Amino acid sequence: MSVWDDIVGQQPVIDQLRALAEGDQADLAQSWLICGxxxxxxxxxxxxxxxxxxxxxxxxxxxxxxxxxxxxxxTHPDVRIVSTDKVTIGIEQVRELAAACEQMPSTAPWRIIIIEDVDRMLERTTNVLLKQIEEPSPRTIWLLCAPSAQDVLPTIRSRTRILNLGVPSNEDVQQFLERDEKVDARTAARAARLAEGHIGVAHMYAHNSQVLADRDELIVGVLGLQRASQAVMLADSLNASAKAQAEEEVETQAEKDEQEFRRMNGLGPEERIPADLRGAYNALAKKADLKRRVTRLTRDVLDRALNSIASIYRDVSVVQNDAEQSVGLVNLENRSAIIELSVRLDREGAIERMDAVATARRRLAGNGNPLLVFEALFCALMV
Structure with missing residues (x-):
C-alpha cells in the first residue's frame, strides 16, 4: 500500500513529489510551503x-x-511534526525545533520538520522560523502547511517552494469514504456533498450522526429566521452545541493521551503513576492547556457552522442563476426552502448575506464574542 493512497484528489502534486522522492535528491529544495x-x-x-x-x-x-x-x-526520530490544538503556535516550540535541526539525522537520509497551520504563528514566532528556512541546516527539510501563501509572511513564502492543492471533488471524497466498509454509498455521497471538499468534515459527517444532525438543525434554523428572538435563540443553541462538541472531543483525546502514556511506560489502566513519572503525567491534563484546546476546537466548530450557513446562500445564488443542473445544490435535502428563499431574496440580497457571513468570520478571527457575533449575523440574515 503506497503512502500516497490516502491523499484524495491531488494526483498532479502526488506525481510531482513522488518523482522527486524517487529521483536524485541532491538538489532537493529544503524549504517547502504546502498550501490548500x-x-x-x-x-x-x-x-x-x-x-x-x-x-x-x-x-x-x-x-x-x-x-x-x-x-x-x-514517532520517527528524524521527523518532527508540530501541530497545535491551541489558538497559536508558541515561540518556544519553534526555538526548540531550531535547536533540534542543527543535529544531523540519526537513522534516515533527512531530518524533516513538518509544521501544520504555520499561519497560526504570531509574527515574532515567524521571525524565529525565518532564520532557519533562509539557511537550512545540512540534511534538514522544512515542510510548512497553510491555507494559502497569502496567509504567511512574504519573507517566508519567498524563501520556500510552494505547492498548491486543490479542492477534492465530491466524487473523489465519496470514493475515499466508501473504502470504509462501515460507510454505505448513500451516506458517503451525502457526507461528501455537505462537506464541500473538506475531507475531515466529510469523514466526521459519515461517522458521527450527532454532528450531522446539528448541521441539519442549523440549516433549518437559518432558513426559518424571521424574528430577532429566533436569531438570539439560534445563536445561543449554536454556541452551546459548539462548546459541547469541543469539550467532548478534548475529553476523548485526553483519555487517548493517558492510555498512550500508560502503554509507553508499561503501566496498567488502574496502576498508580510512579513518582518519577508524575510530572510528565500531570502535564497531559493541565487545566490551562485543556481550556485552550476547548477554545480552539470551539472556534473550529463555529467556523464549520459559518461554512454551512454560507452554503445556503451559495445554493440560493445557484437557483437564481439557473445553474442547478450544472453545479448542483449542497443542501439538497432543503431544496424546497432554498427555492422559496431564492424568490424572496433578490441577487443583491443573497450577496449581502454572504458578505454578512464573511464579516462574522472576521469578527471571530479577531476574538469577537462568539455569542454576540452570531446574534448579529442571524439578525442580518433575516428576510
Missing part, C-alpha cells in the same frame, strides 16, 4: 512526502516499512 484550503489534506501530503523521502522503498512497498509507519504515526 481547509480539508484538502495538506498535512497528510506533508507526511506522505516525508515518508517517501525517508523510507528505503519511498513508501511504495506492498507492506509499509517500519520507517513509513513511524513517519505517518509521528
Amino acid at each position: 484550503p481547509p480539508g484538502s489534506g495538506r498535512s497528510h501530503m506533508a507526511k506522505a512526502f516525508a515518508a517517501a523521502l525517508e523510507s528505503p522503498d519511498h513508501g511504495l512497498g506492498d507492506e509499509p516499512t517500519k520507517t513509513t509507519q513511524q513517519v505517518l504515526n509521528g
